[in-house]
Structures are given as structure tokens and as C-alpha cells.
Amino acid sequence: TPESSERTAVPGVSTGLAVTGMGGDVLYIEASLLPGDKGGLSVTGQLGDVMKESAQIALSYVRAHAEELGISPEQLDHPIHLHVPAGAVPKDGPSAGVTMTTALVSLLLGRNVRAEVGMTGEVSLTGRVLPIGGVKQKLLAAQRAGLTEVYLPQRNEPDLDDVPADVLEALTVHIVADVREILSTALEPVSAGLVAAA
Amino acid sequence: TPESSERTAVPGVSTGLAVTGMGGDVLYIEASLLPGDKGGLSVTGQLGDVMKESAQIALSYVRAHAEELGISPEQLDHPIHLHVPAGAVPKDGPSAGVTMTTALVSLLLGRNVRAEVGMTGEVSLTGRVLPIGGVKQKLLAAQRAGLTEVYLPQRNEPDLDDVPADVLEALTVHIVADVREILSTALEPVSAGLVAAA
Amino acid sequence: TPESSERTAVPGVSTGLAVTGMGGDVLYIEASLLPGDKGGLSVTGQLGDVMKESAQIALSYVRAHAEELGISPEQLDHPIHLHVPAGAVPKDGPSAGVTMTTALVSLLLGRNVRAEVGMTGEVSLTGRVLPIGGVKQKLLAAQRAGLTEVYLPQRNEPDLDDVPADVLEALTVHIVADVREILSTALEPVSAGLVAAA
Amino acid sequence: TPESSERTAVPGVSTGLAVTGMGGDVLYIEASLLPGDKGGLSVTGQLGDVMKESAQIALSYVRAHAEELGISPEQLDHPIHLHVPAGAVPKDGPSAGVTMTTALVSLLLGRNVRAEVGMTGEVSLTGRVLPIGGVKQKLLAAQRAGLTEVYLPQRNEPDLDDVPADVLEALTVHIVADVREILSTALEPVSAGLVAAA
Amino acid sequence: TPESSERTAVPGVSTGLAVTGMGGDVLYIEASLLPGDKGGLSVTGQLGDVMKESAQIALSYVRAHAEELGISPEQLDHPIHLHVPAGAVPKDGPSAGVTMTTALVSLLLGRNVRAEVGMTGEVSLTGRVLPIGGVKQKLLAAQRAGLTEVYLPQRNEPDLDDVPADVLEALTVHIVADVREILSTALEPVSAGLVAAA
Amino acid sequence: TPESSERTAVPGVSTGLAVTGMGGDVLYIEASLLPGDKGGLSVTGQLGDVMKESAQIALSYVRAHAEELGISPEQLDHPIHLHVPAGAVPKDGPSAGVTMTTALVSLLLGRNVRAEVGMTGEVSLTGRVLPIGGVKQKLLAAQRAGLTEVYLPQRNEPDLDDVPADVLEALTVHIVADVREILSTALEPVSAGLVAAA
């Protein structure tokens, strides 16, 4: 899809699925590593209390599991800025947890998130993927945006009964219980160029 | 029980008993040790003032009694994140004190909390376990969740009169006056593998 | 008394007298010294503005008079946590000033507060004991709780006229104008064991 | 135009287009580099939450892309003050994002923004230019202020249909999707004097 | 007077004159120097915004004029706590400025404020004494409290017309335009003992 | 004039013109340099949000142009306190910008502001003087206070039409577009004594 391809063309950007007052929508989580020797997280995008906590949980998960994820510890010494456009639209809720976690890992590994992928799910501090609302609306939005793969929490599997058949046809739905299942499959491989340079 | 077994399968997670608008429920306290050389506590999960103070009391108790608990002082130099899913549900009250204390000790000793155990009780700064409300609802929830052992404050012993006989039959109830009584019996022993590696 | 004996069985806990919506009551101030090399005070227990300031005044008094009180300056380099159970009950007012000061000195000298003692009184930054309200209710509560000695501000002496004779009979009332008069008589002597170990 | 010529006669000042209660208007973003060895951003001008976040996003974009923009890293070690006159008028919204980014780059490269240029557009953390409102009013204001070139977000191109022909005649409208397109064309070249001195 | 004699018997305490809901009253400003190597001011006593600023102004005046006042710069490296009993009574207004300045200088020079002295007046950052309200009530309170000398702002001299003759008879009123006039006359001389020890 | 002569008799004090609920008035901005090695600005005088930002803008202007103004950089390493008496009167608005800037430069150069001078005007971060309100009332107040020279923003020149002829007769009005025009003419020359000592 043109839109998500452009948006996720750099490491640190992941595509989420959201419910708004007017149905479902696609949103992009952007993470950026800043120069500076003091770690820390700043968040923008008019995020509410719950969503700010989601960002904190996502970063703690990544920091505590950095070694296992192949992230070099030095990366975590720099400040990180996480932004969710559009900047004037208030946003809240825990369901961008997996998307934030994925954006951070994409950033810190320097590997793009695959453009055809969208995701939704709360993440706990231990990486469990907890259920969210609006599955039907979110899958309709994913299809509308031209995405072809979607990650959903295991405990939301029953909600697929309410999703129209043609939408399910158009999408590959990955059912996940742990955020590792997303992190291991939703990122592009390291590009040949980067490997050669290493 | 499958749910609590999965949730407590890593050190730092403890099972609490809570009262919600719709009866009793089981909640999980997750604690995680982060890289970084500045101690400190961050809490998430939409916790109210009283519950945030409970987390602070639990950490102070653990810090002041680290030696006695067998926790190495270096562990306490790192930041700790304590989270209580689900992230969007506001929670408050002092009765998760024992559960928070147990999650922290589990984390810092690297020993899982036993999966069949649930607990409730306010903790004071000296480790006394103070009484809480909703004993009947909490024990019903513990049984429903498949737990088989529950820790209750001594001053709540009279409340057991109101708990149905079949629930009491299904549960072993430990009556405690000091949080040490929980900490010494609710954690798994160090695994053989870890002992061998030490 | 069993309750206050157990509560004050460690250094850092002092018994105060309070007025609640339902008459007088006994409350316990718990102070704990934490590992860490940056002094400072954290307070918990849902304390209001005035009571938080009381804790700050108590600590300033102790810090400014440490030498005179026999407290080693190194003790004051560590963070102190002061808690007033029960954690969910809002509390306010200046009358726990002497109790907080006594708890801190008990903690820093490693000497228990005597179990039979209760106290009430505002403290100024220079150690003066200023008058408080609710003398009658507080003395009734002290007797009910089995305390046998009570410290009262000098300017509250006239209020003793309103206290029932049998209550006054049961209690030894110490009238004090300076907090030093409490600190020099309300603590247990250093235990033999500690002296031998020194 | 006299006004914008004077205002943008030093590096760090960029001309934005805004919508007020009384139609469109031109506003100036002023950025200044302060002595001091601790980076950081202070903002003044009675900016609302969204506009403060815009400033933060603009600075993060510039910090993360400093090398690519030709900005020496030492420049970013100093504090930056960003002000939007008039000081007593409350302002908000994300549409000054491109203007703030341009003011910062102008400041850090020491190259004036061209006096005949105005701009509007939200910026994302990756530099994408997102659509804004009030295109017609803003272009009317640009013409009234004597500007001759305007930068607009690509996704606002359809809004040009509503702009009077004579206004479009008077203005060169640059349609942009990435803030780099503005940064590479809206600044004055380095002055001969500065080059000689280098 | 017995009360003010006891209260001002240590360096750092100065007697002010205030207006309350029930006429004039005497209040005591207590300042204490704490161990610690980071300067700074903490204030307690339920002070309002204006009165907190007065404390800040008083300290800045003393810091900027330390050399002229004979205060050794090392004294200013320690934290200062300023308290105004009674702790539960809200207080506000700028008229304790001279009293706060005098308490700080008394503390830092180790010289008591003379017990027979009361004072009232706003202080500016340059030490000017600005007019205050309630002169009549304050002088009545001073006399009632047994004080015999009072310092008043020059611009309040006309208000003396309203003060009863017997009150003026009982008091020596010093009219001052600069706080130096108070600082040079309201403190006790250094005691012989201290001089000998120096 | 006696009042302004006394108030501006030390470096760091500048005379501003304000509009109050009861017409125009003269106010004094006092700036003081404090001992200490950490720069920074504290403001007192019950200033509103806009006026606090004015102080921040004034200091940033002075810091960024220190060299050009002849201010030694070491001066800026110390904390600065800026106060606007009377301490209990709430004040707000941007029109004291030039007065604050002048007070800071007077302080840092050690040169008094000329006693016969009053001023009003918003300052932008680049030093531009922006228009303000209440010109007529402010000039009436200046004359009433015995001032003989007044600085006004260029864009307020038309407002002089409304000022009574006798007031204009009594005052020399300087019309300025840049704050440098004030800074270069409103300060006393360095005194002979200081020059000799240098």
C-alpha cells in the first residue's frame, strides 16, 4: 500500500489499528533515537494517561529484554522520542502497546517494519499480549488501507466471528499471545547493504 | 491453573485478589528490573494515590530488609518498573501491598511465585499485614480462578465465617500477621539449574 | 498493651493520639532508614498538606540538633521513609509533630519507643511543643488502648479539667514545653545486647 | 515586504501562516541559541499543548538529522529558546511545525530564511509534512503581507481550488511532502562574507 | 515579655506583627540551618503564594548582601528551613518581609533578635521597606504581647495618627525606609562567650 | 524625581509604565545577581504567565547578545532574581519587556538606569520592540511621577495623538523599534570611580 509503504520506509515506524469516533483507522507510531548520552523517553501526539503508560511499558519491555532481542545496550543510552501523528488529535487507550513495542525494536535494530503489516494489542510488562476492543472496525480499516497482514491478541480470536468474510479473505490474521511472536516476524530482514557494511 | 501458571512463569509476577464493581477478581502484579545505574520505581496501570503509595511502601520494605531477605544490594541500584494490567482499568486501595512486596522479592531473588497462590493484605512499613475488605468476594474469585492457596491478614480471620463452606474446602487459607510469613513460603525454591550455575 | 507492644517492637515506631470523625484513636508513625547515599524524606499514608509539613519540620529539627541528640551525622545521609497506617485513611493536622520527631529519633538512635507511651503535640522548628485540640478524646483513646503514660503540650494543661477522673487515674500525664523533654524520657535505654556488640 | 524583511533579517526567524479568529495572519517564529553547555528547549509565546509538542518534534527532527542537514553536533549542546510573538496572544495547533523546523535549521546553519517566503504544515517525527486547515485564509494573509512564495502540504493541494485566482497569481505555491523540500530551498545561501571568513 | 523571650532565645527567630480575622497578633518566624552541602530554602507553615515569595526575596537579599552584612559565604552553602507556627493556620501577605530577613540574618550571624522587638514591613529585592496595612491593630497586638519596640515602614508613618495615645506611649516606634536600619539595631550583640571563642 | 531617584540608585533597577484598574502607574523592576555557580532566573511579584515569559525572553536576549552588550560571560553563570514590587499585587502582560531587559543589562554592566527615564514595550527574542496598550494612561503616570523621558514602541507612535499637549510638553518621548536603542541611551555612564578602579 502506498501510504504505509512511505510511512514505514525508515526504521522506527510501525502501523497500528485504532478505533475512532468514526469507525476504525490506521495510525503510525514513529520512534526516533536522539543524540545525547542520557536515556529517557519523550512522547508527543496528545496522548492520554493510559497511552503514555503504554509507551513506558513498551520501553521497559525493550530495555529489560534488550540482550534477547539482539539490541546493543549502548543504543539504550540515548534519548528516544515517540510520536503519534496527527499531532492535534487526542488519543488514548492501551491497544497500541504492541505497535509501540514494535516501533522501538525496529528503531533499535535498524530494521524496517514490513509495510504490509498492521497490529493491535495491549502489552504487559512481561510481553504478554492482552485483548483489546473494536476488532471488526480495526480489520475493516486495515483492509481499506491496503494492509494484508494483521496481528491480533489470542484472547480476541472469538471476535473474528463478527468480521465479514471478504475482509478475512483479504487479510492474513496472526493470532499471538506474546509480543515476541510479532517481533520475530513483522520486521524486514537486515538489508544486504547493511550486512555488507558490517 | 492455566492462567496464573502462565502469568507467574517468570520471576517478578505475583497473583493478587481484588474487589471490583462486579465482585472479586484476580489481578497480576508485574515487576521488572531495568538496566541503568540509578535506583527508583516507576508504576503503571492507572493506579490511584493509595495504590501508588502501597508500591512505595513495598519497595521501602524490601530495600530496608534486603540483607535479611537474601537480596544482594547491587540489585537495588537498578530502576524497577511495577505494572498492574489491564492498563486501562483504574485501580486503587492498599490491599495489594502484600502482592507488590512478594512480586518485588520474587524479582530480586529470581524465584517465581508459586502459581497456585493468591494473596491480599495491606503492608505497613515494618512489614505488618493489616486487614482489608471483601474477603468473601476475593476467596470466591480465587476459587473461580483455580487457585488453591490464599494468604489473608490475621485481623481478617473472623471474615471467614461468611465464606461458603465449599470455597473454604477448595482453598488452603494461610493467616498471616507479618509479610515475612508470605515471603518465606510463597516463592518457588531456586531451580536446580540456577543452583548448579551458581 | 499487646497492640502497641507489637507495633513499637522495632526502632522507628512511635504511638500518637489522634481525633477522628468517631472520637479519639491511637495511630502509629513508622519511620524507616533506606539504603542509598542521598538524604531525603518520603511520606506515605494519605497525609494532608499540614501533616506533610509536620514531617518536614520534624526531620529538620532532628537534622539541626543531631549532635546534641547523639545521632551520628552519617545516619542522615540516607533516605528516610515515614509512613502512617492505615494507608487508605486520609489524615491531616499538626498534632503528630512530637510523635514524628520521636519516631525519627528512635530510628536514628536504634532505641525503641517505650510501648506504654502515647503522645500528641505540634512541634515548632526550634522544638517548642505547641497546643493541640481534642485532649479529652485523645486521653480516652489512650486509656482504651491500654497506654499508661501520655505526653501533652504545656499550653493544654487546662484541658485536663474536662477529662474524667478515672481516665486521669489510669494515665501518667507528662506536661511538656520542649520536645527534648519527650526525647529524653520516652525511649527505651539501649539494649544490653547492642551495648555489648558496640 | 518590509515587515518580513526586517523580521527575518537574522538567522533563526521564519515566517508562518496562521488562522486566527479574524481570518488568516502571518506569524514569526524566533529561535535563539543561548550560551550554556546543557542542550534543551524553552518555548514562550503562550503556546498551547499541541504547539509546544510541535516545537519538541521540530527539535527532535533536527537533532536526529543534524549530520544530513550539515549542522555541527556542537551546536546542539547549547540551550535553544523558541518564541512566537506577540507574547500575550494564546496560540495553538500543529500547523507551525514546518515553520519551527525551518527556524531551527536557519539558526543552526546561520543562514537567514528568505524574506519572501511563508509556510504552513504539520511535521511528523520522520519529516513528513501533514495536512493543515485554513489554506484559503492563510494564502490571503500571505498575499496581504506581501509574501511571494508559499510552502503547502501535498495533501492540501485540493484546497487550492477555493483560493481566488488573483491570490494564486501573486504567489508561487510549493507543494511539499517532506520537510527536506522546504529546508533545501527556503534558506538564503551562506553569505559571501561568511564564506570568506570560514 | 515571657513569650517572646522564650521564642527568640535562640538565633534565627524573629517576632512579627500580623493582622488576622480577629484583630492583630504576634507571630514568630523561625529559621534553621541544616547540615548538607546544597543551599536552598524550604518553607512551612501553610504559607500562601505571596508569603512564599517574601521568603525567597528575603533570602536573595541576604545572599546578595552577605559580605556587607558580615555573613561568611560558607554559611550560605547549607540548606535553610523557614517555618511560621502555628502549622495549621494559613498565612499570606508580604508584610512579614522584614521579619523574615531579620530571622535569616540572626540565624547566619548567630546573634539573637532582641526579645522586646516586633516588626512589620514588605521588603523589596534592594532592601527598601514598603508600606503595609493594619498598623493600628498590629501596634495594639505588640503592646498586648508586652513588646516595647516596634519597627514600621516610613510610608506608614501617617497611620500612627490612628493609634491610641497609651499604646504609642508604651512603645518605641522606629520608622525605617531600608531594612539595613532594622538589621543594624534589632539584633543582640555577639555574646562575650562567642567573642572569646572566636 | 525623589521616588525614582531612590529606587534606581543601584544597578539593576529600571522604571516601567503600567496600566492598572485605576489608570496608569509607575512600577519598578528589580534585578539582583546572587552568589552561586548555576545560572538561572527566579521571578517574584505575583507575575502572571505572560509576564513570566517576558522575563525569560529578556534574559535570553541578554544572554544571546552578551558579547555585543559588553557583558562578561562569567556574569551569566550566577543565578538572577527578578522582582516586581509591590509583592501582593498580581501583574501580567508583555509590556514590561523593555523594562526587564534594561534592568538586567543595568545589573550586569553595573551601570544605573537614569532616574528620569520611564519605558514600556514588548520585546521579541531578537530585540524588536512590539506595540503595547494604554499609551495615554502610561504617559500621564510618567508625568505625575516626575519622569522627564519616556521610551515608546515605534508602532505606538500614532497613539501620541491622544495624549494631552501639556503632558507631551513635559516629556521627551523616544520612539524605538529595537531594544538596543534603549540600552544604548538609558543607562548612566560608568562612574569615574569605577573606571579608575578598573
Ligand SMILES: [Ca+2]
Ligand atoms: Ca487518567
Ligand SMILES: [Ca+2]
Ligand atoms: Ca517489504
Ligand SMILES: [Ca+2]
Ligand atoms: Ca487521594
Ligand SMILES: [Ca+2]
Ligand atoms: Ca492546604
Ligand SMILES: [Ca+2]
Ligand atoms: Ca518497655
Ligand SMILES: [Ca+2]
Ligand atoms: Ca491539551
Ligand SMILES: [Ca+2]
Ligand atoms: Ca532575499
Ligand SMILES: [Ca+2]
Ligand atoms: Ca496567588
Ligand SMILES: [Ca+2]
Ligand atoms: Ca535582650
Ligand SMILES: [Ca+2]
Ligand atoms: Ca495563561
Ligand SMILES: [Ca+2]
Ligand atoms: Ca542621573
Ligand SMILES: [Ca+2]
Ligand atoms: Ca530617540
